[in-house]
Amino acid sequence: MKKIYSIGGGKGGSGKSFIAASLGALFAREGSRVVLVDLDLGASNLHTFLNLKNPPRGLDEFIDKKIAHLEDVALATSVQNLYLISSARCSLEVANLFYAQKKKLISAIENLPFDYVLLDLGPGTHFNTLDFFLTASEGVFVATPEPTAIENTFRFIKSIYLRKLKQSLKEADIWYLCRDEIVAMSRNGLTSPIDFINILVKKDIEQGKIFEDLLNGLKLRLVMNKVRGQIRENLGRQIVEVCNRHLYPGFDLLETINYDSRVYDAILSKQIFIGKYPYTKTAVALQKAARKLKQEQPIAIGLES
Amino acid sequence: MVKRFKDLNYYQLLQVSLNTSPFEIRQAYKNMLNIYEESSLATYSFFSSDERTEILAKVEEAFLTLIDSKKRIAYDEKLVNIGEVSRSMLKDHEHKKATPIYQINKEKTGSNYLQKIRRKIQEKGVKELSNLIIKDDVISGEDLKNLREALGVEVEEIFQATKISPTVLQAIEGNDVANLPPSIYLKSFLKSYAEVLQLDTKRIIQGYLTNIEEDHG
Numbered sequence: 001m002k003k004i005y006s007i008g009g010g011k012g013g014s015g016k017s018f019i020a021a022s023l024g025a026l027f028a029r030e031g032s033r034v035v036l037v038d039l040d041l042g043a044s045n046l047h048t049f050l051n052l053k054n055p056p057r058g059l060d061e062f063i064d065k066k067i068a069h070l071e072d073v074a075l076a077t078s079v080q081n082l083y084l085i086s087s088a089r090c091s092l093e094v095a096n097l098f099y100a101q102k103k104k105l106i107s108a109i110e111n112l113p114f115d116y117v118l119l120d121l122g123p124g125t126h127f128n129t130l131d132f133f134l135t136a137s138e139g140v141f142v143a144t145p146e147p148t149a150i151e152n153t154f155r156f157i158k159s160i161y162l163r164k165l166k167q168s169l170k171e172a173d174i175w176y177l178c179r180d181e182i183v184a185m186s187r188n189g190l191t192s193p194i195d196f197i198n199i200l201v202k203k204d205i206e207q208g209k210i211f212e213d214l215l216n217g218l219k220l221r222l223v224m225n226k227v228r229g230q231i232r233e234n235l236g237r238q239i240v241e242v243c244n245r246h247l248y249p250g251f252d253l254l255e256t257i258n259y260d261s262r263v264y265d266a267i268l269s270k271q272i273f274i275g276k277y278p279y280t281k282t283a284v285a286l287q288k289a290a291r292k293l294k295q296e297q298p299i300a301i302g303l304e305s
Numbered sequence: 306m307v308k309r310f311k312d313l314n315y316y317q318l319l320q321v322s323l324n325t326s327p328f329e330i331r332q333a334y335k336n337m338l339n340i341y342e343e344s345s346l347a348t349y350s351f352f353s354s355d356e357r358t359e360i361l362a363k364v365e366e367a368f369l370t371l372i373d374s375k376k377r378i379a380y381d382e383k384l385v386n387i388g389e390v391s392r393s394m395l396k397d398h399e400h401k402k403a404t405p406i407y408q409i410n411k412e413k414t415g416s417n418y419l420q421k422i423r424r425k426i427q428e429k430g431v432k433e434l435s436n437l438i439i440k441d442d443v444i445s446g447e448d449l450k451n452l453r454e455a456l457g458v459e460v461e462e463i464f465q466a467t468k469i470s471p472t473v474l475q476a477i478e479g480n481d482v483a484n485l486p487p488s489i490y491l492k493s494f495l496k497s498y499a500e501v502l503q504l505d506t507k508r509i510i511q512g513y514l515t516n517i518e519e520d521h522g
Binding site: 145147150151154155194195198235238239241242245246 | 349351
């Protein structure tokens with residue numbers, strides 16, 4: 001059964017592409033057919049992690065309607081069974097994808113004929129990024145233990161919830177029921193979707209239940225990356241706990257990954273870290289993360305599900 | 306329905322169970338402060354300062370209530386009255402007295418079981434069977450097992466009385482040479498076993514060792 005994972009998180013440089021490339025390589029190693037999709041539109045560099053200097057083909061052909069099937073531009077990488085759909089060749093204005101183009105791209109991603117599809121997202125909370133994130137059956141947030149990164153991660157998480165709520169309300173055609181509340185919430189920074197559900201339950205018990213189940217179904221995993229020094233190991237656990245208590249209880253700590261300067265070496269030499277340094281603490285943590293991610297039953301959170 | 310944070314009771318708030326000890330409550334309180342204090346890396350950007358003040362006040366209130374045994378009893382009573390917990394779930398909050406480390410007159414935990422086994426031996430009177438076993442030069446695990454079962458004694462009871470682990474006891478009774486402990490331990494285990502069943506320890510050890518030697522070739 002095909003699984004789509006999205007790898008996101010508000011902050012740039014937190015290691016989203018690194019985690020995506022590593023997880024992809026680990027899945028592929030075990031014989032699954034894996035495709036990485038670089039959706040950091042406008043600032044893509046996943047190809048560099050995989051040592052594809054100038055990707056000969058890419059997402060641009062699909063966006064420009066030169067090809068009909070997205071899988072046609074999947075490039076083989078140095079790792080067997082691991083493919084990449086690059087956005088390096090897209091126009092400099094690709095970050096501002098039109099709505100229709102985005103819709104088409106999302107449905108193409110959902111139909112990619114691979115065992116695992118990993119979506120590497122860009123930073124920020126642009127609607128496109130959020131929608132790509134919600135395409136997946138499971139979402140992975142990458143954060144680093146700095147106040148800045150954690151701040152952006154919370155913002156990203158809250159944006160994901162708000163986006164999901166809005167989209168689903170529109171789909172269910174009950175937007176009118178709680179328009180004012182939604183507007184107020186996005187202005188004040190969504191403190192808790194539980195508040196919103198409570199409002200909805202008051203107005204319409206049945207719909208409230210449906211939306212509660214929907215948010216319960218959101219499966220979100222946190223990766224604490226580049227952990228070192230004084231930072232306690234349990235920071236990730238604390239964040240997950242707070243999210244579960246004050247947002248919705250679908251959070252789980254996927255893994256805490258140690259900072260390792262050899263990651264930098266690997267990127268400089270354009271080799272995949274887990275291939276070059278397979279016995280480091282960091283590589284072992286990545287393996288654990290991959291195993292844990294695979295074992296879970298998929299729960300659809302996708303927009304078109 | 307998922308409970309809102311502000312609807313949590315004090316136990317849920319501190320993430321402790323209903324009958325938890327004051328020591329654990331203190332630990333839980335510290336953990337909560339770690340998470341919710343303004344300096345906490347995990348939440349500094351998560352809450353507005355109003356929200357944080359509110360949460361911290363509630364954590365404080367929960368802690369001060371549960372750590373005070375009188376207030377805690379009153380609070381538990383309240384929880385029972387509003388139907389949040391049933392009375393049967395509450396244990397006595399009577400503080401456990403500290404157990405001295407060097408308690409000389411400490412009763413051995415096994416002694417109850419020992420007495421129980423002794424009583425069974427008196428009641429059943431299996432003198433004939435035990436004499437029969439002792440008379441033989443070779444004493445196998447089955448012999449011991451038969452005797453134990455004739456007395457109606459469980460492996461668990463032997464374990465409680467002697468503290469020999471059930472797996473070892475099973476290995477002894479099953480003549481399972483591969484899983485037997487080294488002979489010096491085995492001898493002492495056999496001695497304890499024999500003592501519990503009031504058998505001649507020397508003959509049991511000798512007989513059993515002959516038995517496994519024969520078995521082993």
